Amino acid sequence: xxxxxxxxxxxxxxxxxxxxxxxxxxxxxxxxxxxxxxxxxxxxxxxxxxxxxxxxxxxxxxxxxxxxxxxxxxxxxxxxxxxxxxxxxxxxxxxxxxxxxxxxxxxxxxxxxxxxxxxxxxxxxxxxxxxxxxxxxxxxxxxxxxxxxxxxxxxxxxxxxxxxxxxxxxxxxxxxxxxxxxxxxxxxxxxxxxxxxxxxxxxxxxxxxxxxxxxxxxxxxxxxxxxxxxxxxxxxxxxxxxxxxxxxxxxxxxxxxxxxxxxxxxxxxxxxxxxxxxxxxxxxxxxxxxxxxxxxxxxxxxxxxxxxxxxxxxxxxxxxxxxxxxxxxxxxxxxxxxxx
Amino acid sequence: xxxxxxxxxxxxxxxxxxxxxxxxxxxxxxxxxxxxxxxxxxxxxxxxxxxxxxxxxxxxxxxxxxxxxxxxxxxxxxxxxxxxxxxxxxxxxxxxxxxxxxxxxxxxxxxxxxxxxxxxxxxxxxxxxxxxxxxxxxxxxxxxxxxxxxxxxxxxxxxxxxxxxxxxxxxxxxxxxxxxxxxxxxxxxxxxxxxxxxxxxxxxxxxxxxxxxxxxxxxxxxxxxxxxxxxxxxxxxxxxxxxxxxxxxxxxxxxxxxxxxxxxxxxxxxxxxxxxxxxxxxxxxxxxxxxx
Numbered sequence: 001x002x003x004x005x006x007x008x009x010x011x012x013x014x015x016x017x018x019x020x021x022x023x024x025x026x027x028x029x030x031x032x033x034x035x036x037x038x039x040x041x042x043x044x045x046x047x048x049x050x051x052x053x054x055x056x057x058x059x060x061x062x063x064x065x066x067x068x069x070x071x072x073x074x075x076x077x078x079x080x081x082x083x084x085x086x087x088x089x090x091x092x093x094x095x096x097x098x099x100x101x102x103x104x105x106x107x108x109x110x111x112x113x114x115x116x117x118x119x120x121x122x123x124x125x126x127x128x129x130x131x132x133x134x135x136x137x138x139x140x141x142x143x144x145x146x147x148x149x150x151x152x153x154x155x156x157x158x159x160x161x162x163x164x165x166x167x168x169x170x171x172x173x174x175x176x177x178x179x180x181x182x183x184x185x186x187x188x189x190x191x192x193x194x195x196x197x198x199x200x201x202x203x204x205x206x207x208x209x210x211x212x213x214x215x216x217x218x219x220x221x222x223x224x225x226x227x228x229x230x231x232x233x234x235x236x237x238x239x240x241x242x243x244x245x246x247x248x249x250x251x252x253x254x255x256x257x258x259x260x261x262x263x264x265x266x267x268x269x270x271x272x273x274x275x276x277x278x279x280x281x282x283x284x285x286x287x288x289x290x291x292x293x294x295x296x297x298x299x300x301x302x303x304x305x306x307x308x309x310x311x312x313x314x315x316x317x318x319x320x321x322x323x324x325x326x327x328x329x330x331x332x333x334x335x336x337x338x339x340x
Numbered sequence: 341x342x343x344x345x346x347x348x349x350x351x352x353x354x355x356x357x358x359x360x361x362x363x364x365x366x367x368x369x370x371x372x373x374x375x376x377x378x379x380x381x382x383x384x385x386x387x388x389x390x391x392x393x394x395x396x397x398x399x400x401x402x403x404x405x406x407x408x409x410x411x412x413x414x415x416x417x418x419x420x421x422x423x424x425x426x427x428x429x430x431x432x433x434x435x436x437x438x439x440x441x442x443x444x445x446x447x448x449x450x451x452x453x454x455x456x457x458x459x460x461x462x463x464x465x466x467x468x469x470x471x472x473x474x475x476x477x478x479x480x481x482x483x484x485x486x487x488x489x490x491x492x493x494x495x496x497x498x499x500x501x502x503x504x505x506x507x508x509x510x511x512x513x514x515x516x517x518x519x520x521x522x523x524x525x526x527x528x529x530x531x532x533x534x535x536x537x538x539x540x541x542x543x544x545x546x547x548x549x550x551x552x553x554x555x556x557x558x559x560x561x562x563x564x565x566x567x568x569x570x571x572x573x574x575x576x577x578x579x580x581x582x583x584x585x586x587x588x589x590x591x592x593x594x595x596x597x598x599x600x601x602x603x604x605x606x607x608x609x610x611x612x613x614x615x616x617x618x619x620x621x622x623x624x625x626x627x628x629x630x631x632x
Contacts, residue, residue: 317450323443329436
């Protein structure tokens with residue numbers, strides 16, 4: 001039996017294709033069962049799912065737009081999982097990224113290129129410090145990072161909805177959102193509505209790959225993730241490593257927020273992080289610590305989200321995507337259990 | 341006049357106690373036996389929708405809570421099967437069931453769009469509803485089980501060293517199954533009570549982190565039922581305070597007042613773990629047991 005944990009380029013093309021086929025078949029089965037339950041024609045729904053996500057120009061563009069923030073956030077969580085930490089705070093860190101990016105672009109009067117670089121740097125620092133809180137508590141006192149990162153989400157999201165509904169509100173649109181960022185700071189479009197932020201996400205993938213596999217710090221983080229006490233007794237400062245991985249993880253997640261501002265929304269608005277931070281957990285689990293798999297996992301998750309959302313017109317509830325992701329989650333990790 | 345106000349303040353403090361007590365005791369039960377139960381949030385959501393279904397079908401709040409209990413137990417069966425028998429990483433099981441719970445509940449709600457037609461629970465004694473007293477009874481039972489009976493020792497030993505327990509002739513799998521299923525049933529009650537008595541309906545994300553707060557309560561309490569009672573009271577007070585302050589309007593934006601419970605979790609959890617790091621931890625927590 002093909003184990004999901006073996007999904008990867010290193011495992012050979014045949015194996016990767018087999019695993020992908022299994023995943024797609026399971027999506028088809030779940031969609032089919034759902035359509036039968038809610039009483040719509042499954043033979044109509046399932047082809048529509050694939051047309052709306054991959055086999056049409058508009059659908060593919062839409063999937064790639066969704067892939068962009070998911071990829072960056074997925075990479076962020078992968079950096080933490082490489083150190084055996086769960087950063088469930090990507091949602092909140094993305095919200096901080098949105099706030100900092102929009103804030104810098106709206107309120108500072110500088111040349112566009114300076115604004116873009118400054119806002120990316122500011123977003124990274126804010127997210128990193130936010131993720132670093134949980135990392136610091138974990139390293140200093142052993143406080144479990146899962147509840148802390150989750151609770152911090154609610155606080156950052158509250159800050160975002162406060163800003164867009166209050167001080168930053170653009171009046172007269174009936175929906176809490178800020179003024180758009182200056183025209184010159186918007187990233188150019190690659191094709192249709194797909195922004196250059198997609199390329200930025202791919203570039204970040206390369207950087208994160210090189211960081212984890214070619215740099216000393218990345219190597220140490222991986223060592224601490226594999227065996228904390230072995231890393232400790234070989235003289236590494238594991239507390240620093242725990243903090244560093246959460247710090248970098250938080251910063252990257254904030255960049256995912258920036259990509260939403262620069263490439264998709266061009267402003268801050270409430271709810272724009274759209275639970276991507278939670279979906280990204282699924283990506284990190286699917287990719288299982290391997291950066292080179294994250295883009296594929298992100299595309300797959302984006303496909304599910306975009307596809308299910310497009311099916312709401314025929315009556316399939318959008319929230320089914322959570323069901324699909326939850327099932328995938330467990331299915332993908334069943335192989336873990338048999339480990340001796 | 342002043343007395344009325346004091347009483348109403350006390351009541352607003354106590355009003356969230358059952359939600360936290362049921363869910364946190366459920367987590368405690370599961371974690372004592374060594375199962376992490378990270379899926380609280382999803383289980384509570386599913387308990388909420390099951391409670392709603394129960395009320396719509398039977399027009400009885402009590403049967404609604406029973407439905408919530410059964411719904412929670414269904415997730416308990418799933419979690420036990422995955423985490424205990426198949427030995428899936430328990431964090432992954434937790435996240436997976438969290439998503440699954442939200443997905444199923446949301447889908448049921450979108451398709452059927454159920455509405456609560458009955459009133460809330462009416463107060464029976466000291467203006468508190470019967471469920472408050474039921475939750476206190478559950479607390480007392482859990483307390484007695486863990487401090488006075490051999491079952492408590494059995495569960496604790498399974499949670500600390502499953503192999504030693506197995507050698508002593510304890511069926512580790514059975515103990516974990518029972519604890520997880522009952523524990524998740526309790527979380528289901530917590531969720532359905534939250535839906536039926538507070539929210540008076542359902543929304544996909546209506547649990548809004550209260551499951552994770554319950555998870556933290558169990559952790560902060562260092563797995564002692566008496567501490568769970570104190571912590572439930574504390575977080576109930578904070579939630580109640582936040583609602584009261586919002587009603588009074590003291591100039592802090594409501595968005596920030598809503599985050600009061602979450603901020604206090606961060607503070608309390610950090611303080612508790614920093615101070616009582618190694619006290620009473622079930623050392624086999626999250627470690628699947630495998631017979632050789």
